[in-house]
Each structure stands twice: as structure tokens, then as C-alpha cells.
Amino acid sequence: MRQPIIYAVWQSCRPAFLTLTLFCVLLAYAVSYWLQIEVHFVHLALVLLAALAAHISVNTLNEYQDFQSGLDLHTERTPFSGGSGALPACPDAAPAVFKLAMFSLTLCAAIGLYFVIILGWQLLIPGLFGLIIIISYTKYINKLPVMCLLAPGIGFGLLMVGGSFWALTQQLNAASMVVAIVTALLVSNLLLVNQIPDASVDKRFGRHHAVIAFGVKNAVIIYALFIALVAVLICWATRQLWLPRMTLLALLPLLAGVECLRHLRRYVIERSNTQALDKALGLNVVVANVTPLMLAICLLLAKPSV
Template sequence: MDASRGDTARREDRQACLRSARPNFLVLAPLCAGLAVLTARLEGAPLARVDTLLVLLAALLAHAAVNLLNEHHDFASGLDATTRRTPFSGGSGALPGRPAAAPLVWRAAVACLAGVVVIGSWFLWRSGPWLLPYGLLGLGLVVAYTGVLTHRPLLCLLAPGLGFGVLMVVGAHQALTGHPSSLAMTVSLVPTLLVSALLLLNQVPDIDADRRVGRRHLAILLGRRRAVRLAGMLVLAAFLVVPAGVAVGLLPAATWLTWLLAPAVAWLVRGLWRLNVADVAALVPWLGANVALQLGTLALLNLGLWLAG
């Protein structure tokens, strides 16, 4: 009987740990890292299958690590006890439901970070020391985001986009090719703007709870209405990257595929601008629409780069 209870407890701990990684949202990382693979391919780099898989795996592990650390920090700080959760904000709720899993979540975060370091070290050894700044800054963002950067409004806005955009796309491109690229840098601006908008918008329902635990991110500083409108403007700016990039010859014409979603962008931006921000329940469908739009945009950008190659 005791052994059976122990097996059940371990299984529940593992399930809570998996939920804390927020697997439903981890598709974002391979979509961003995939841009690096495709820009490297477009520039004629000979891509080994193992290298491609390692780049995608490192991105996935980094994303899982920041999610796990965020869940553990929010549980340990007491924030989870005061947060009103939505499907897109407020955390998974796994640890409040299973507090005993907290040490496992911490160990899983450390293991994910260790995996990123091992993969990064391999590429550093092979491609040269110019990759080191990407790796150090990326690790710093993962470790410091929840505990440090959420108290610094501008850095909190920029950090997610910088991590998933510039560092993940440009850094992975350089890991695969051995050199930086104006193509990769231009492409990276799309996830940079989109992911910063995503995190800013998802912070809006948590403003009151975050303020109570001493956070000071940009949504708190601006207030709900201005934060929501700024998120919409960032999404719009991300869509303008493609025509600007094509016009100056930095992006291939096939990347215009992202503009298949232009009507949805116009609808989203208009809706966010006119939204009654006092009603958190009314915001939730827009959070979902924003997530779907961003994933669709990145998928189409990947497709456009693939077709261009």
C-alpha cells in the first residue's frame, strides 16, 4: 500500500512538473529557431541534420527552463495564491495544486538549462568564441527574467522579444553558419516585436497581483489601456517588417505570405484599441486571438523562407 501511494505521488509530481513547463506554448521556440535554420539554408549553408535538431532542442529547452523557473518563483513568492488565472496568463496553477512538486520543478529547470549549456558549448567549440555573448546573455535572461527583470519596466518589455528574436534567431544562425547575417537580423525583428507584445498583453490580467508582490513591469507602469494599445502597436510593427525588408532587398519576396494574416492583424489591433480593459473576462478572447495570430505569422514566415530557398 505504501509503495502504491509513493508511485502515485511521484506520478502526480511528474504531471505537475510537466504542466509547469506549459507544453501548450512550447511550440513558439521551435518556430523561432526554425527561422534561423531556414535563413542559414537560404544563404547556402550545408546543414547537418544533427545540427538542426540540436538548435531546435536548445530553443525548446531554453523555453521550458524559463517557464519552469517562472512557475517555481511565482509559487515560492506567494503570487500564485493571489493570481486570477486565465488560459493565457497567471501560470499553470500546477504547483498550488501540488506543492510537493516544487523541488522537482526546480530540478527540471536546472536540467533544461544544463542541456542548453551543453548544446551551446558544442556550437561554441565548433563555431568560435563569437557565440559566447549570445549564450551568456540568453542564460542571463532566462535566469533573471522573473526575479529581476519584472521589476524593471523597459527591460521586462524587451527581454522576451530579445530572447526569442535576436538571440534565438541571429545566435542560432551564427551557430549554424559561423557568421552573422543581415537576413537573419531582419527576420529576427518579427519574433522580437511579436513576443514582446505577447508577454506585455498577457501581463495585463495580472497587474493587481503582480503589484502586490512588488513587481513593476511596463503593464503596471502604463496601466491596462495603454499597455493593451502598445501591445497592438507592436504587433502591427512586426507586420511592417516584411514589406520594409522586401523593399530594401533584405527579405525574399516569398515572405509576403505573412500578409495573408493582414485582415486578422487589422481586426486584432482595432479590437485591442477599443477594448474595455476594466473587464478582464472580455480581454481573454483577445489573448487567445493574439497567441493564434502570432503562431500563424511565424509559421507563414517559416514557410516563406522555405519556399524562397
């Protein structure tokens, strides 16, 4: 029995993953709150809407293009990777999914243009870069291993967190850059691990991301390096007083990253152990979502910067 078109379109948005966008924008606002920078709440609402539109656009465009190429028909889906499966279950929804992708992209661009007009042309640079990532990720960036590794982090960390802070406060500083880089490393790790179960099918369809180019073993090493960098950055930022000491609590979710690494190493040794990979995928989602959320909560609760 086919799914209703409206349900398939909704599933193509990957709603369960949109929480990451909420946490990214919350983190940008939390930095401004801790620094006692006044934020226009209409601008905050517009930034959140633009960020959600960007995320929905990249998700739906990816779903549509993977369905059109046939890749979506061969992927073994997990709760965290392999696409939603909405279009294979309801092919008639494909035109609607594409229209939603274009509408979301247009909405994101329109809000971005509004901020460019009222705040200055400098915002045009991250805005255009973000649009390029959305449009080219599935077809082109997925064939460039290093760019594919870094692009998700650039999109969510540097552009969404850093760009949101810039749009809200018209400035950048050490605190905003640290949390943006931390988010970038975590989100790049999120996509990196999610590519592991899809690697063989992706390769058949012409993709050449980091897992394919460098192998699973080296991908796990990259994951460990990024987790270590996140811990070092948070510790260094609190030592330099760029962030309040309370943000050291954001190191706690990284313990799930260490456990994720343990399961990934088991999977490298025992390739048939899909249970270890499934546990790693779930833990990785926890790390990527809870760490920015914890940073935001700590900044909102900490004594304001003077």
C-alpha cells in the same frame, strides 16, 4: 484530489507554448535554406534541443518562483496567462520542478559551450546574455518596465532565431536579422498582453512591468506600434530583396493582430469586459506563433536566393 507529481512537472513546462520554440528554430533554418547555406543536421538537432531546454527552463523556473513567492496562489488564470496552476494543485512537485529547471538550464549551457568550442568565443556573448535572462527574468527583470517589455523578444527573437542562425551558418546577414527582429517584436507583444490580466496581483507582489508602469492604455499603444513595425519590416525587407516576395504572405496573420487590437481597445473602454480581453489573448497567441511559422514556410517554398 491532487495531481500526480509527474503530471504537475509536465504542466509546469507549459507544453502548449513550446511550439513557439519550434517555429523560431525552423525560421532560422528556413533562412539558411533560402540562402542556400549548407547546414549540418546534427547541429540543427542540437540547436533545437538547446532552444527547447532554454524555454523549459524559463517556464519551470518562473512557475517555481511564482509558487514560492505566493503569487501563484492569487493569480486568476486564463488559458494564456497566470501560470499553469500545477504547483498550487500539487505542492509536492515543487522540488522536482526546480530540479527540471536547473537540468534544462545546464543542458542549454552545455550545448552552448559545445558550439563556443567548435565555432568560436563570439557565441559566448549571446549565450551568456540568454542565461542571464532566464535566471533573472522572474525575480529581477519583472521589476524593470522597459527591460521586461524587451527581454522576451530579445530571448526568442534576437537570441533564439538570430543565435540559431549564427550557430548553424557561422554568419549573420540582413535576412536573418529582419526575421529575428520581427520575432522579437511579436514575442514582446505576446508577453505584454499576457501581463494585462495579472497586473493587479503582480503589483501586490512587487513587480513593475510595462503594464503596471505605463498603464493598460499605453500598453495597447505599444502593442499597436510593434504590430505596425512588424508589417513595415516585412514590406521593407522584401522591397530590398533581403527576403523573397512570397514572405509578404506573412502579413496575413497580422490581421489577427489588428483584431486583437480592436478587442484590447474595447477592454480599455469597458474594463469589466473580460470577454474582450480573453479574445485578445487568444488572437495574440495566434499572431506570435503563426507569423514566424508563415515566414518559415514562405522561405522554404520560395525560389532560392542566388
